[in-house]
Amino acid sequence: MADKVHVKTVINGEAVEFLCEPRDSLLEVLRDNLMLTGAKEGCNNGNCGACSVILNGRLVNSCLVLGAEIEGKEVETVEGLAEPNKLHPIQDAFLENAALQCGVCTPGFLMAAKALLNENPNPTEHDVRFWLAGNLCRCTGYDKIVRAVLDAAETMSTEVNA
Amino acid sequence: MAVEKEYKVIGTRPIRHDGVDKVTGRALYGADYQAAGLLHGRVLRSPHAHARIKSINTSRAEAYPGVKAVVTAADLTASQDKIVDLGEGAVNLKFMCDNILAREKALYKGHAVAAVAALNGHIAEEALELIDVEYEVLPSAIEVRAAMQDDAPLVHEDMKTDEMGKQSENSSNIASHFQHKKGDIEKGFAEADVVIEHDYVTGTVHQGYIEPHNASAVYNADGEITIWCSTQGAFNARGQVAEILQHPVSKVKVVPMEIGGGFGGKISVYLEPLAALLSKKSGRPVKVLMSREDVFESTGPTPASYVRVKIGATNDGRITAAEAYIAFEAGAYPGSPVGAAAMCVFSPYKIENGFIDAYDVLVNKAKTNAYRAPGSTNVAFATETIIDEICEKIGMDPIEFRLLNSAKEGDSRVDGPVFPRIGFIETVEAAKDHPHYSAPLEGKHKGRGTATGFWPNFAFKSSVSINVNPDGTISLVEGSTDIGGSRASIAMQAAEVLGISAESVHPTVVDTNSVGYTDVTGGSHTTYTTGLAAYEAAQDVKSQMIERAAKLWEVDAKEIEFADGIFRYVNGKEEEIDFKGLAEKLGQTGGPLMGRASVAPSGAGSSIGTHIVDVEVDVDTGKVEILRYTATQDAGKAIHPSYVEGQIQGGAVQGIGWALNEEYIFNEDGQMTNASFLDYRMPTSYDLPMIDAVIVEVPHPGHPFGVRGVGETPIVAPPAAIANAIYDAVGVRLTELPMSPERVLKALGKI
Ligand code: FES
Numbered sequence: 001m002a003d004k005v006h007v008k009t010v011i012n013g014e015a016v017e018f019l020c021e022p023r024d025s026l027l028e029v030l031r032d033n034l035m036l037t038g039a040k041e042g043c044n045n046g047n048c049g050a051c052s053v054i055l056n057g058r059l060v061n062s063c064l065v066l067g068a069e070i071e072g073k074e075v076e077t078v079e080g081l082a083e084p085n086k087l088h089p090i091q092d093a094f095l096e097n098a099a100l101q102c103g104v105c106t107p108g109f110l111m112a113a114k115a116l117l118n119e120n121p122n123p124t125e126h127d128v129r130f131w132l133a134g135n136l137c138r139c140t141g142y143d144k145i146v147r148a149v150l151d152a153a154e155t156m157s158t159e160v161n162a
Numbered sequence: 163m164a165v166e167k168e169y170k171v172i173g174t175r176p177i178r179h180d181g182v183d184k185v186t187g188r189a190l191y192g193a194d195y196q197a198a199g200l201l202h203g204r205v206l207r208s209p210h211a212h213a214r215i216k217s218i219n220t221s222r223a224e225a226y227p228g229v230k231a232v233v234t235a236a237d238l239t240a241s242q243d244k245i246v247d248l249g250e251g252a253v254n255l256k257f258m259c260d261n262i263l264a265r266e267k268a269l270y271k272g273h274a275v276a277a278v279a280a281l282n283g284h285i286a287e288e289a290l291e292l293i294d295v296e297y298e299v300l301p302s303a304i305e306v307r308a309a310m311q312d313d314a315p316l317v318h319e320d321m322k323t324d325e326m327g328k329q330s331e332n333s334s335n336i337a338s339h340f341q342h343k344k345g346d347i348e349k350g351f352a353e354a355d356v357v358i359e360h361d362y363v364t365g366t367v368h369q370g371y372i373e374p375h376n377a378s379a380v381y382n383a384d385g386e387i388t389i390w391c392s393t394q395g396a397f398n399a400r401g402q403v404a405e406i407l408q409h410p411v412s413k414v415k416v417v418p419m420e421i422g423g424g425f426g427g428k429i430s431v432y433l434e435p436l437a438a439l440l441s442k443k444s445g446r447p448v449k450v451l452m453s454r455e456d457v458f459e460s461t462g463p464t465p466a467s468y469v470r471v472k473i474g475a476t477n478d479g480r481i482t483a484a485e486a487y488i489a490f491e492a493g494a495y496p497g498s499p500v501g502a503a504a505m506c507v508f509s510p511y512k513i514e515n516g517f518i519d520a521y522d523v524l525v526n527k528a529k530t531n532a533y534r535a536p537g538s539t540n541v542a543f544a545t546e547t548i549i550d551e552i553c554e555k556i557g558m559d560p561i562e563f564r565l566l567n568s569a570k571e572g573d574s575r576v577d578g579p580v581f582p583r584i585g586f587i588e589t590v591e592a593a594k595d596h597p598h599y600s601a602p603l604e605g606k607h608k609g610r611g612t613a614t615g616f617w618p619n620f621a622f623k624s625s626v627s628i629n630v631n632p633d634g635t636i637s638l639v640e641g642s643t644d645i646g647g648s649r650a651s652i653a654m655q656a657a658e659v660l661g662i663s664a665e666s667v668h669p670t671v672v673d674t675n676s677v678g679y680t681d682v683t684g685g686s687h688t689t690y691t692t693g694l695a696a697y698e699a700a701q702d703v704k705s706q707m708i709e710r711a712a713k714l715w716e717v718d719a720k721e722i723e724f725a726d727g728i729f730r731y732v733n734g735k736e737e738e739i740d741f742k743g744l745a746e747k748l749g750q751t752g753g754p755l756m757g758r759a760s761v762a763p764s765g766a767g768s769s770i771g772t773h774i775v776d777v778e779v780d781v782d783t784g785k786v787e788i789l790r791y792t793a794t795q796d797a798g799k800a801i802h803p804s805y806v807e808g809q810i811q812g813g814a815v816q817g818i819g820w821a822l823n824e825e826y827i828f829n830e831d832g833q834m835t836n837a838s839f840l841d842y843r844m845p846t847s848y849d850l851p852m853i854d855a856v857i858v859e860v861p862h863p864g865h866p867f868g869v870r871g872v873g874e875t876p877i878v879a880p881p882a883a884i885a886n887a888i889y890d891a892v893g894v895r896l897t898e899l900p901m902s903p904e905r906v907l908k909a910l911g912k913i
């Protein structure tokens with residue numbers, strides 16, 4: 001077994017250090033080493049988006065990133081989305097629109113939606129559907145998820161303009 | 163029993179109780195289980211569809227650094243033949259054990275052969291490669307019609323056919339054969355002006371839940387086993403584990419973790435007994451996970467099928483006779499949902515003369531399992547496309563045809579049961595009145611189709627207990643795992659009875675030691691049956707609260723009324739107190755108060771839905787695009803309309819996936835070649851439009867609020883509706899699922 005790697009990184013705004021095997025994926029490190037089990041494993045090969053996190057501002061499938069690769073980078077996970085005692089507007093929109101059933105895809109969709117709205121604050125339905133195509137949901141048929149993201153975009157742009 | 167009335171809580175759309183946990187990543191799903199000293203388990207699986215296991219040598223794996231335990235079938239006591247009921251179908255225990263770990267033969271690619279627990283998942287995976295298994299590869303039976311032939315390779319050498327209740331002499335892959343008859347089929351067809359008959363083939367399809375199976379276990383030295391897993395039914399999982407391990411059921415506790423989808427596929431246990439055995443051997447907690455490939459290859463998808471349907475009708479649109487031949491692939495062990503298919507094939511219609519001939523057939527594939535209205539989608543594809551063709555021949559609108567032929571209260575199904583009040587006509591009328599049905603559809607290669615789906619729904623058993631809190635809220639304890647918002651739909655029924663808000667109910671799903679027996683979240687029964695238990699438990703609370711008020715006011719309890727959340731006494735002196743006020747006074751009126759109920763109702767209300775779809779066919783690529791989709795469905799009474807819509811939308815989209823993309827592709831050796839989400843392609847957000855879900859409410863007389871299960875029906879109609887739309891668009895009738903680009907191009911004569 002190869003020696004463990006020492007990694008210094010920032011996760012949800014906080015400095016974090018950990019040891020991992022060179023072969024451990026970021027998803028494994030988050031879930032097994034750091035107990036951040038919000039990101040889920042649906043496929044472990046980049047096809048479901050349940051493990052979506054934001055790495056240096058970019059949406060990635062954490063199952064396709066190595067833990068050792070995040071040295072010196074910044075990672076955002078679902079655990080860092082809400083402020084203390086205040087949900088993020090995307091989280092509120094998911095609850096109000098009943099955009100989750102089993103909820104296992106939800107952390108991935110929330111991070112994907114956040115990355116979309118960072119890049120495109122006023123997406124059309126088509127934009128949302130295109131952007132979210134990397135995240136599979138088997139329960140909802142996507143209708144309410146798409147509505148939730150459109151609603152969140154509206155709330156967030158009113159908040160910005162207010 | 164049901165009364166049409168105004169409700170305060172029912173029919174509103176509160177935020178679900180587990181919502182915040184689920185949008186913050188805090189909700190703990192099965193794979194999120196952690197414990198000090200936790201070991202990680204992985205499973206070795208057969209690479210062959212059919213092979214005799216000549217020997218298994220685990221010594222190299224056991225010696226590998228970091229490996230703490232290895233188990234094979236030798237660690238499981240061989241089980242006897244015994245039938246156990248799993249909620250959505252009965253299974254033979256011997257087969258169930260054999261499916262956990264292959265004993266003499268591996269019966270499908272992916273069949274578990276051994277399992278390893280190690281310090282981490284990587285080491286466990288490496289150790290699997292060090293297990294030496296000697297196989298003698300056998301010819302395999304991989305397609306239902308071929309498997310039924312006399313000279314087919316036998317999946318089980320000693321399997322006899324249950325031939326309409328009698329055992330056959332010879333061994334065969336046909337596990338059972340049964341028939342239903344009604345009226346005079348020959349006379350019925352003789353009366354028909356039009357008779358249409360076709361053969362239909364559907365592929366193997368997976369439930370496709372995003373969360374893979376998982377199980378963690380601790381096997382204590384005193385024989386107490388605790389299992390944490392994602393299951394549709396903790397009690398059913400407990401029962402299976404106890405039977406498989408031949409362990410007292412009271413010494414198995416199952417803790418249901420949050421579950422990432424099930425759709426019928428998370429009722430059977432696969433990993434739970436392995437986790438327990440590995441924990442027993444290693445003395446440590448063990449978590450066993452499946453990969454996505456394992457999920458596809460080794461859990462129970464829904465069967466591939468061969469169906470032949472023949473329907474006769476008169477020129478004025480009356481069905482005179484209907485006949486079906488249904489053969490389902492059970493997989494490696496008997497028990498496909500062919501029985502349910504026979505219940506559903508003609509059930510939306512009033513059929514005077516009917517005949518159903520059905521077969522449960524073994525093949526060298528994973529044992530199939532329930533998948534949302536199991537069996538109904540396969541046969542509705544046949545019936546509903548034939549009806550469309552009949553309508554074309556006699557020049558009648560398919561919606562009018564359905565209105566004319568729909569089954570009503572008092573009509574009997576071909577398989578026997580008589581319908582109580584059902585909402586078929588109402589859903590058809592809702593479809594007819596929907597603007598979608600009359601909207602113009604212009605452009606080349608575009609078409610519209612309709613179809614109806616039926617599911618009988620089931621009533622199982624459930625228990626609920628309620629504790630009244632001093633702040634006027636209640637804690638509701640239930641055993642139904644919440645897969646899609648059922649904490650809310652159950653809590654709301656208790657809230658309605660007690661005149662409190664949905665938010666004043668705190669529902670918790672608990673382990674098998676902490677609530678009365680409760681069946682699986684499946685069969686579309688949860689909101690109906692567990693909701694009924696919540697209703698009864700709340701009634702129990704209500705009558706005890708009335709007694710407390712009587713004590714408080716020193717009056718006779720019989721003269722206290724409870725309405726709109728207020729207890730009232732009006733006889734001489736006037737007293738009133740609301741639920742919260744009285745809850746605060748429990749201490750001075752006798753102490754803690756708890757209500758409870760266990761229910762086992764009979765007869766769930768059947769559910770019917772009618773769908774309308776517009777498609778556009780790309781005649782160069784064969785791709786079918788869904789332009790617009792409307793689904794109407796009878797919910798009896800929608801407790802939380804958002805989650806009812808969600809069930810309809812999600813089910814319709816699974817049906818769309820089944821219609822257009824999804825199928826297992828097997829090579830000639832019976833090995834699945836597309837076991838990943840890349841190659842087994844489920845619909846994404848980009849493949850779909852919004853799904854307009856229209857809730858129709860025809861109250862079910864057997865439930866105090868009129869609830870019918872809603873979860874399963876919506877998957878049934880889509881393949882047929884889409885096939886009918888494709889015909890409308892390009893003039894070809896497809897009879898094979900999925901209607902992939904290749905099949906569309908073939909039908910168009912382009913390839
Ligand atoms: S688990 Fe990473 S994409 Fe599926």
Ligand code: FES
Nearest residue numbers: 101102137138139
């Ligand atoms: S809510 Fe279950 S997979 Fe999306």
